Structure formats: structure tokens, C-alpha cells
Amino acid sequence: MAFGPYFLLATLEGLVTAAVLALTALGLSLVFGVMRVVNVAHGEFFMLGAVLAWAVSTAFAGHPSIGFAAALLVAPLVVGGAALLSERLVLRRLNYDPEATIVATIGMLYIIQQLALTFYGADARPVQAPFNVRIQLPWFGYSGYKLFVIGAAIVLMLATWFVLTRTKVGLLMRATQYDSETAQAFGIPVDRVYAGVFALGAMLAAVAAVLIVPIQQAHYLMGRDPLLLSFIVVIIGGLGSLRGTVIAALLIGLSDGIISVFFSPTLAKMLATGLVAMVLVFRPQGLFGVPAR
Amino acid sequence: MAAVTPLIETRALSRHFGGLKAVEAVDFTLQPGEIRAIIGPNGAGKTTFVSLICGRIAPSSGSIALDGNDITRLPAHKRVLAGIAYTFQITSIFPKLTVYDNVALSVQRRLLKAGRVVAGELDAGVAQALARVGLADRAQTLAGNLAYGHQRLLEVAMGLALEPRLLILDEPTQGLSDGEIEGFIALVREIAKEATVLLIEHNMPVVMQLAQKITVMNFGRVLAEGSAEEIRANAAVQEAYLGTGRDG
Amino acid sequence: MSAVGSNTRVWALHLGVIALLLAANFVLPEYHRGVFSRVLVLATFAMGYNLLFGYTGLLSLGHAMFFAAGLYGAGLPVYHLGWSVPLSFGTGILAGGTLALVIGVLALRTTGVAFMIVTMMFAQVFYLTTLYFTTWTRGEEGLVLSQAMRTIDPAGLDISLSNPSTRYLIALTLFSAVLLLMLRLVRSPFGRTLVAIRENEERMRMLGYDVFRAKLTAVVLSGLFCASAGAAYGLLFGYVGSGFASIQYSILPLLWVLLGGAATTLGPLVGTLFMFYIIDYTSGFTTAYLLLVGVALILLILFFPKGLLGTVRERWLKWLP
Numbered sequence: 086m087a088f089g090p091y092f093l094l095a096t097l098e099g100l101v102t103a104a105v106l107a108l109t110a111l112g113l114s115l116v117f118g119v120m121r122v123v124n125v126a127h128g129e130f131f132m133l134g135a136v137l138a139w140a141v142s143t144a145f146a147g148h149p150s151i152g153f154a155a156a157l158l159v160a161p162l163v164v165g166g167a168a169l170l171s172e173r174l175v176l177r178r179l180n181y182d183p184e185a186t187i188v189a190t191i192g193m194l195y196i197i198q199q200l201a202l203t204f205y206g207a208d209a210r211p212v213q214a215p216f217n218v219r220i221q222l223p224w225f226g227y228s229g230y231k232l233f234v235i236g237a238a239i240v241l242m243l244a245t246w247f248v249l250t251r252t253k254v255g256l257l258m259r260a261t262q263y264d265s266e267t268a269q270a271f272g273i274p275v276d277r278v279y280a281g282v283f284a285l286g287a288m289l290a291a292v293a294a295v296l297i298v299p300i301q302q303a304h305y306l307m308g309r310d311p312l313l314l315s316f317i318v319v320i321i322g323g324l325g326s327l328r329g330t331v332i333a334a335l336l337i338g339l340s341d342g343i344i345s346v347f348f349s350p351t352l353a354k355m356l357a358t359g360l361v362a363m364v365l366v367f368r369p370q371g372l373f374g375v376p377a378r
Numbered sequence: 379m380a381a382v383t384p385l386i387e388t389r390a391l392s393r394h395f396g397g398l399k400a401v402e403a404v405d406f407t408l409q410p411g412e413i414r415a416i417i418g419p420n421g422a423g424k425t426t427f428v429s430l431i432c433g434r435i436a437p438s439s440g441s442i443a444l445d446g447n448d449i450t451r452l453p454a455h456k457r458v459l460a461g462i463a464y465t466f467q468i469t470s471i472f473p474k475l476t477v478y479d480n481v482a483l484s485v486q487r488r489l490l491k492a493g494r495v496v497a498g499e500l501d502a503g504v505a506q507a508l509a510r511v512g513l514a515d516r517a518q519t520l521a522g523n524l525a526y527g528h529q530r531l532l533e534v535a536m537g538l539a540l541e542p543r544l545l546i547l548d549e550p551t552q553g554l555s556d557g558e559i560e561g562f563i564a565l566v567r568e569i570a571k572e573a574t575v576l577l578i579e580h581n582m583p584v585v586m587q588l589a590q591k592i593t594v595m596n597f598g599r600v601l602a603e604g605s606a607e608e609i610r611a612n613a614a615v616q617e618a619y620l621g622t623g624r625d626g
Numbered sequence: 627m628s629a630v631g632s633n634t635r636v637w638a639l640h641l642g643v644i645a646l647l648l649a650a651n652f653v654l655p656e657y658h659r660g661v662f663s664r665v666l667v668l669a670t671f672a673m674g675y676n677l678l679f680g681y682t683g684l685l686s687l688g689h690a691m692f693f694a695a696g697l698y699g700a701g702l703p704v705y706h707l708g709w710s711v712p713l714s715f716g717t718g719i720l721a722g723g724t725l726a727l728v729i730g731v732l733a734l735r736t737t738g739v740a741f742m743i744v745t746m747m748f749a750q751v752f753y754l755t756t757l758y759f760t761t762w763t764r765g766e767e768g769l770v771l772s773q774a775m776r777t778i779d780p781a782g783l784d785i786s787l788s789n790p791s792t793r794y795l796i797a798l799t800l801f802s803a804v805l806l807l808m809l810r811l812v813r814s815p816f817g818r819t820l821v822a823i824r825e826n827e828e829r830m831r832m833l834g835y836d837v838f839r840a841k842l843t844a845v846v847l848s849g850l851f852c853a854s855a856g857a858a859y860g861l862l863f864g865y866v867g868s869g870f871a872s873i874q875y876s877i878l879p880l881l882w883v884l885l886g887g888a889a890t891t892l893g894p895l896v897g898t899l900f901m902f903y904i905i906d907y908t909s910g911f912t913t914a915y916l917l918l919v920g921v922a923l924i925l926l927i928l929f930f931p932k933g934l935l936g937t938v939r940e941r942w943l944k945w946l947p
Binding site: 432434453454455456458459463464466470471472473474475479482483484486487490491495500536540 | 815819
């Protein structure tokens with residue numbers, strides 16, 4: 086096969102991976118950046134989003150796009166609600182202590198996973214894409230839905246960026262991230278900002294999951310890889326840096342396809358995890374971050 | 379050539395934080411047996427300077443010598459073993475451990491250096507250090523439950539129990555009552571019989587009573603150095619520091 | 627702390643517990659003796675974890691790799707090379723100690739949350755490695771060590787590790803050895819050093835302690851204890867599989883220690899025993915054992931962070947080590 090078509094296909098597939106990964110990782114990064122909480126259950130919020138997308142879309146008869154649209158609305162809201170609840174009931178009572186919250190979110194991971202297994206089952210189930218258009222590119226036809234995923238992710242990220250940098254809510258978040266004590270002293274409801282950020286983080290993961298289920302199937306263990314990859318992205322991009330997160334997601338997403346051509350998936354994961362651990366050991370500010378002080 | 383090798387000698391010692399010159403080209407000598415006070419306005423670089431000596435902070439440039447041996451690159455814990463003890467400006471003890479255990483950590487460090495820790499020697503060492511600061515009857519109290527003044531004394535006891543050659547005290551009387559300060563002055567005189575004392579202090583009467591020599595710092599540099607009388611008479615010091623209406 | 631009376635009391639308590647466990651070998655019904663054998667080995671794993679998490683204050687999320695290093699370090703030579711049981715027990719411990727040294731040197735450059743994530747990632751690499759070299763490890767399916775492989779015969783005495791009583795007694799010997807070592811360790815100057823590092827690292831540095839070296843020693847000792855448990859587990863129960871290297875086996879010792887009481891010598895035993903029987907009991911009406919682990923973790927960290935023995939010590943028995 087000629088280089089051109091192969092390259093275009095690998096890039097497109099990589100962009101789809103990167104788009105979903107960037108959304109998921111953005112949620113993790115936001116929660117860590119503002120709250121200093123490492124949410125180990127983040128992958129389970131992703132999984133929950135996918136499972137709910139299946140449940141909602143199968144509940145609607147008629148054209149798949151109706152079910153999909155409903156899922157895109159309902160799944161993130163339900164996941165956000167679940168996140169809000171766990172934030173109120175657990176994380177807040179732990180005073181957001183970094184180590185205690187990790188232990189608690191591990192607990193959440195087990196609970197969500199087990200509930201999904203009990204109520205949804207161990208099968209992988211597909212969700213129908215809302216539309217089925219092939220777009221003719223120079224060498225081949227490509228799924229219109231996949232292009233839509235890339236576009237949707239870009240729009241959502243721009244929206245998040247807009248909220249963070251151009252609105253009052255974003256200002257409150259950034260103030261809290263910068264110095265939560267001073268923010269509190271200036272009358273910022275830090276408490277509510279935290280709750281909102283935790284819910285928003287989970288919702289981003291859920292949206293990413295809804296977007297991906299028509300391509301991948303929903304399964305109760307599907308949260309593992311996104312969690313690991315999000316960790317990798319957030320660490321490479323620099324903990325808490327949004328721009329770094331997006332750049333790293335692109336890098337990982339695009340290289341993902343190429344790496345898996347050369348290595349077995351297990352070896353690829355092994356190398357990637359080991360390398361990222363080394364980044365955290367020797368360059369904790371990430372590859373794109375600036376060292377503190 | 380000086381008759382005695384200085385205990386501490388720094389040459390052109392500097393530490394910059396970004397653009398801020400916290401300590402800038404300080405040449406400083408401290409003779410064994412001295413009680414020296416470092417004074418200066420807030421932000422003059424006093425704490426940074428003694429932190430460079432004890433190794434908590436690495437210098438940007440310059441050198442530090444102990445007994446004429448260069449220790450500029452020596453890590454902090456090895457400097458402590460070499461005889462430099464530091465007591466923190468903000469009380470730094472082990473609040474969840476007993477007073478006994480707090481001091482035992484110092485004593486066992488000293489005993490480990492010499493060989494092994496024997497329970498009897500450990501007990502004796504702790505008892506002695508606590509007796510010197512007057513906390514002997516509080517040995518089994520949790521350090522966090524001590525009154526503030528007593529926590530400061532515990533901090534000093536931890537420094538003392540190391541049997542250091544140089545004891546650096548960073549604002550030791552801050553927050554103490556007048557009665558406690560008086561006891562503290564007597565304690566430092568007692569300590570000075572065996573160790574050199576380097577003292578950062580804001581309380582002028584304490585400085586005037588204790589220090590044989592005073593170093594004045596301002597904007598990271600040494601502004602003046604001399605006896606209490608000389609410092610009092612120094613015009614530059616008066617302008618930069620004493621004249622600005624500080625009490626004492 | 628240094629009082630002679632409390633000293634006797636402490637040793638009496640620990641030797642008493644060991645004596646009780648010895649007596650249990652002769653009175654427990656067969657099923658429960660089997661459970662206890664497993665609990666004793668896994669409690670040894672938990673004790674190793676407790677040294678680092680409870681006493682030194684380093685929360686690792688990757689201790690499965692040390693347990694699994696012992697498991698594979700002992701199991702692979704027995705299975706593939708036909709090595710004897712004592713020799714491979716030794717290689718298992720050695721493997722864990724070496725791994726702990728390397729991981730310690732790297733991971734101790736980080737602190738707090740980064741330490742947790744780094745240890746988790748290294749353990750993940752170890753887990754994936756056991757999957758990748760499936761020719762030797764058979765991955766998730768694992769290796770079954772036959773009864774013949776698990777026989778010690780010093781001077782013609784055939785001791786089979788699959789005999790329930792032998793198995794129990796060997797598990798108890800390992801447990802007792804590590805328990806008494808832990809007791810000596812935490813009451814020694816080094817134990818005091820570790821606790822003080824947990825409480826105020828910067829002050830320890832300024833008291834002349836080489837904090838990095840003390841922490842590294844703690845990581846290696848912890849790795850050795852965990853690996854000894856892993857090696858014993860493989861040899862006693864005859865199974866070596868990737869599952870023991872998975873993240874779950876990094877979380878379980880944390881759970882056991884939290885439940886029993888961090889920084890207590892007997893807490894790991896109490897926590898492991900308790901959790902085993904809770905799961906055993908509830909498995910009658912639910913298979914959702916992960917749910918239980920999750921709920922237990924959250925409830926413990928929220929309402930009971932000192933665990934069972936930690937609370938007992940705080941309220942009643944101040945002398946409990």
C-alpha cells in the first residue's frame with residue numbers, strides 16, 4: 086500500500102483516539118488541578134457514561150439518532166450527579182486530603198465496577214451510531230461519525246476553555262486552584278467550586294464515553310485503559326496544566342496507532358507505563374511544564 | 379594569620395531566588411566560643427543566611443568552611459553530624475510523639491554516630507537535656523500538648539542533646555513571656571560554655587545582654603559588624619534599622 | 627516506653643498470640659485451618675506493607691510487585707528448573723529485595739501523591755511483564771506446582787507442603803518470625819527514626835539523619851517481608867499466577883492494614899483475618915465481593931482511619947506497640 090493513504094488513515098484514527106482521550110484526561114486534570122485530588126475512579130465514570138449510553142439509547146425506539154441524542158444529554162447528567170453525590174458524601178468529609186481521597190476513590194472504583202457488573206452484566210454491547218454517512222476522501226471513504234467525534238471533542242474543549250478563561254465561574258475555579266485559602270478569605274465558595282469541578286470532571290469523561298460507544302462497545306471493565314491513558318496524558322502534559330494535557334493527548338493518541346504496529350499491545354503498554362513512571366520520577370512537572378521555582 | 383581557625387567562615391556567599399538577592403556576597407567569620415547575634419529588618423536575609431550555613435538551602439555561589447574545611451557541598455544531615463545544630467524559627471517538633479521521644483531522637487543520633495545505642499545512655503542523655511531546659515517533669519507528655527513556650531524550650535533541648543559545636547537559634551524568644559525570656563538568657567549563657575552560639579534575634583535587650591559581637595544585615599548584605607557599643611554608635615545602622623522606630 | 631513492666635507485657639502479648647495460633651492448629655476444623663494458613667501468609671504480606679505505610683508514612687500502591695516477585699522468584703525455579711523448596715524460597719526473597727532496592731531508589735525521589743502513582747505504575751509494568759512472558763508464566767492462567775515439586779526431604783524425611791498441618795505450621799513459623807522481627811524493629815532506634823520521619827521529615831534531616839537512606843532501608847525491608855510471604859504462598863499453595871501481581875493485590879494489604887490498625891504490630895493479622903471472614907461470611911448471599919472491598923475502604927478512611935487496634939490503643943491500651 087502506498088504511504089499516503091496509510092498515513093492519512095492512521096492520522097484520522099489517531100485523531101479520534103486523541104479527541105476522546107483529551108476529553109477524558111481534561112476531566113482528570115481539572116479535578117487534580119483545582120482540588121489536588123487524584124481521582125482513581127475517573128475511568129469508572131467513563132465506563133458509567135458508556136453503559137448509561139447503551140441503556141438510554143436502547144430505551145428509545147425509532148431512529149438511532151434520537152436515542153443517541155438522549156444519551157448525550159442524560160448520561161453525563163447522571164454521571165455528574167453521581168460524582169456530585171460522592172463528592173458531598175466522601176471527599177468533602179476527608180477535607181480533600183490527597184492520600185485519603187486516593188484510598189476513597191479506589192473504593193468508589195470497586196463499587197461502581199461491581200454495580201455495573203451486577204446490573205449491566207459482563208457482556209460487551211454495541212450502541213448504534215446516530216448516522217451512517219461515509220465521507221469520500223482522496224483514497225478511501227471514511228466514517229462520517231468518526232469525523233463528527235473529532236469535531237465534537239474540539240467544540241467541547243473550546244467550550245471548556247471558554248468557561249475557564251472567559252467566565253466568572255472559570256475565574257472562581259482559577260482563583261481556587263491558585264490559592265484555595267485566599268480564595269476562601271475573599272468569599273469564594275470554595276466548597277461549591279470543588280463540588281462543581283468534581284462533577285464537571287466526571288461529566289467530561291462521560292461525554293467522551295458516549296461519543297466513543299458507537300465505535301467501541303460498552304463493557305463494565307472498559308474504564309481501565311482510559312484511566313491509565315489519562316494518567317499518562319496528565320503526567321506527560323504536566324499535572325494540572327490544561328494546555329499540556331491537550332498536547333499530550335494528541336501526542337499519545339497519534340502515536341498510539343503507530344506504536345501498536347511495531348509492538349504487541351502488552352509490550353506497548355509496558356513500555357509506555359514504565360516510561361511515564363520515569364517521567365514522574367525525573368521530571369515531575371511533566372515534559373511541557375515549567376519547574377516550580 | 380589568625381591565631382585560631384574560625385569555626386565558620388563564609389566567602390562571597392550568595393543565594394538568589396529568581397531576581398531576589400536574598401543573600402548577596404556575604405563574608406562572615408565566627409570564632410569558636412563566641413555568642414554572635416545577627417540582627418536586621420524583616421526580609422534582610424538572616425534566616426536564609428543561617429539556612430545556608432546549616433545546609434537547609436543550597437547557595438547560588440560562594441563557599442562555607444567549618445574549621446577551615448570546605449562544607450559548601452555537604453548535605454544538611456552530614457553538617458549536623460559535623461556539629462552544626464539548627465533550631466527552627468517556626469517551632470518544628472514531633473507533636474504526636476512524647477517529649478521523651480523528641481529528645482531521644484537527638485540523643486540516639488549522637489550515640490549512633492559514636493557506635494551503638496544503649497538504653498541506659500539514651501535515658502541519661504534525654505534526662506540531662508530535659509533538665510537543662512527545665513522540662514524534666516514533662517517527659518511523658520505529648521509534645522503537641524505542651525504550651526508554646528515549652529515547645530520552644532523543647533526545640534532548644536533537641537538542639538542541645540546533639541551536643542553541637544555550633545548551635546544556631548532562629549528567633550528563639552519570639553512569643554515568649556518576659557519571665558521565660560529571662561530564663562532563656564541564663565540558658566544560652568550556660569550553653570555558651572560548651573558551644574558557639576549563633577542567634578537571630580529581634581528582641582534588642584536580649585541581643586544586648588547576650589551577644590559579644592553583632593552582625594547587622596540589610597537587603598541580603600552585611601551592613602555592619604562589631605560590639606554592642608559600636609553597633610549602637612553606627613550611623614548606617616541607625617539609619618537603616620534602629621532609627622526606623624523599632625522598639626529597643 | 628522504656629519501662630521494664632511494659633516490656634514484659636508487650637512480649638507476653640506477642641508470644642501469647644503465637645501460642646494461641648499454634649494451639650489453633652490442633653483444634654481448628656479442617657476448613658478453618660486452611661483459611662488460617664492463608665491468612666497467616668497474607669498477614670505477613672500485610673506486615674511488610676505496614677512497615678512502610680504505617681510506620682514510615684509512605685503510601686505505596688504497588689506492593690503487589692514485591693509479593694509477586696517472591697511468588698515468581700520461588701515458583702519459576704521450582705517449576706522450570708526443578709530447584710528444591712528451600713533454595714527457591716531464598717531466590718524468591720532475594721528477587722523481592724532486589725526489586726525493592728531498585729524501585730526504592732527511583733520512587734523515593736518523589737513524595738506524597740506522586741509516590742503513590744509511581745509505585746502503582748511500576749507495579750503495573752511488573753504485572754504486564756508477567757503477562758508478556760506468557761511462555762514461562764502462562765499469564766493469568768498461571769502455573770500449578772505439583773505435589774512432588776513441593777516436597778522437602780532433609781535426610782530422607784519426606785515433608786510434603788501439601789499436608790495441611792505441615793502447611794499451617796510453616797505458615798505460622800514465617801508469620802511468627804516476621805512478627806517478632808517487626809516488634810524488635812519498631813521498638814528499636816531505627817523504628818523510632820521511621821516514625822519520626824513520618825511525622826516531620828525536615829526536622830529529622832536537621833537532626834542529622836540521612837532520611838533517604840532510612841526510607842530506602844524501610845522499602846527494602848518491606849519488600850523482603852512481602853516477598854517472603856509471596857514465596858511462601860506459591861510454595862505452600864502450589865499456584866503462581868499473574869493475578870497476584872495485579873493492582874488488586876496492591877490494594878488488599880492497604881485495606882487489611884487500615885482495618886487492623888496502621889502502625890500496630892498485630893493490626894495486619896487482625897485486619898487480614900477480619901476481612902477474610904467478612905468475605906467468607908457474606909459470600910453465602912452475594913458474589914459482589916469487590917463491592918464489599920470498596921465500601922470497607924470508604925467507611926474505614928471516613929470514620930475509622932486508625933483501624934481496630936489503633937482505636938484500642940488510643941482508647942485503652944496506650945502501651946500497645
